[in-house]
Amino acid sequence: MSFDKVSILGVDFVNTTLDGMVQRLTTHINNEEKAFVVTANPEIALHAYQDKGYKDILDRATYITADGIGVVKAAGMLGQELPERVTGFDMFMKLLAMANEHGRSIYLLGAKDEVLQKAKAEVASKFPNVKIVGSHHGYFQLDDESIANEIRELQPDFVFVALGFPRQEQWIDKYFPTFTKGVFMGIGGSFDVLAGTVNRAPEIWQKLNVEWLYRLLQQPSRWKRMLALPHFVVKVMQQKVKGQR
Numbered sequence: 001m002s003f004d005k006v007s008i009l010g011v012d013f014v015n016t017t018l019d020g021m022v023q024r025l026t027t028h029i030n031n032e033e034k035a036f037v038v039t040a041n042p043e044i045a046l047h048a049y050q051d052k053g054y055k056d057i058l059d060r061a062t063y064i065t066a067d068g069i070g071v072v073k074a075a076g077m078l079g080q081e082l083p084e085r086v087t088g089f090d091m092f093m094k095l096l097a098m099a100n101e102h103g104r105s106i107y108l109l110g111a112k113d114e115v116l117q118k119a120k121a122e123v124a125s126k127f128p129n130v131k132i133v134g135s136h137h138g139y140f141q142l143d144d145e146s147i148a149n150e151i152r153e154l155q156p157d158f159v160f161v162a163l164g165f166p167r168q169e170q171w172i173d174k175y176f177p178t179f180t181k182g183v184f185m186g187i188g189g190s191f192d193v194l195a196g197t198v199n200r201a202p203e204i205w206q207k208l209n210v211e212w213l214y215r216l217l218q219q220p221s222r223w224k225r226m227l228a229l230p231h232f233v234v235k236v237m238q239q240k241v242k243g244q245r
């Protein structure tokens with residue numbers, strides 16, 4: 001089965017729901033077919049638009065999902081509706097639930113060591129049947145091959161990579177050809193959310209599509225990065241005017 005794609009600023013987003021994506025990745029695991037998943041927000045799409053090397057990495061990904069309401073709205077503006085957000089954190093939680101049901105194995109890569117330890121403890125208590133076969137904090141050189149070597153030996157079903165963008169996609173892309181199995185997914189600050197060092201917006205904020213505002217209020221230092229959003233909107237409007245796909 002192949003998914004339709006929605007192209008925004010040259011980034012091809014998979015046209016599916018959260019549950020549809022989880023099902024698709026479950027099939028990958030069952031068939032032992034590896035996959036490289038990018039959860040792309042407007043900032044990532046804009047960065048790919050501006051940086052050819054990063055765009056090339058995204059072109060090699062198996063799936064790129066719409067991480068955030070900005071991407072869903074942009075698709076609507078271009079007349080190619082996406083059904084909903086398919087965020088890194090939501091997929092992380094759903095895949096953990098699936099892994100818990102089927103006793104699947106995971107490897108957690110990224111964040112500061114104390115955050116990682118807290119996130120591991122949360123996984124162990126909330127999803128007791130998940131096998132955490134290994135983990136490593138996110139502060140290492142990308143060309144340090146030891147982590148990839150360890151993962152290759154451990155053969156986990158899922159490798160959740162929380163190094164922030166663009167590092168997480170660069171790391172996955174660099175080593176992906178060397179792995180024979182596993183779903184590799186970049187999930188940004190998700191370990192911080194799971195560990196409780198950063199709070200996810202309450203559901204009402206999410207429903208009102210202002211999760212981004214909640215994040216900004218929690219981490220005001222992100223304001224500069226958030227300027228990517230209006231820039232993204234302008235570029236999408238230009239794409240619409242030019243009628244590019």
Ligand code: UDP
Pocket residue numbers: 110111112137138139140162163164165167187188189190191192
């Ligand atoms: N991080 C990391 N290594 C680095 C830089 C960042 O492991 O060299 C971690 C950081 O501790 C945090 C996550 O990556 O847990 C980045 O979260 P952020 O919310 O900034 O993700 P983004 O929005 O960049 O995807």
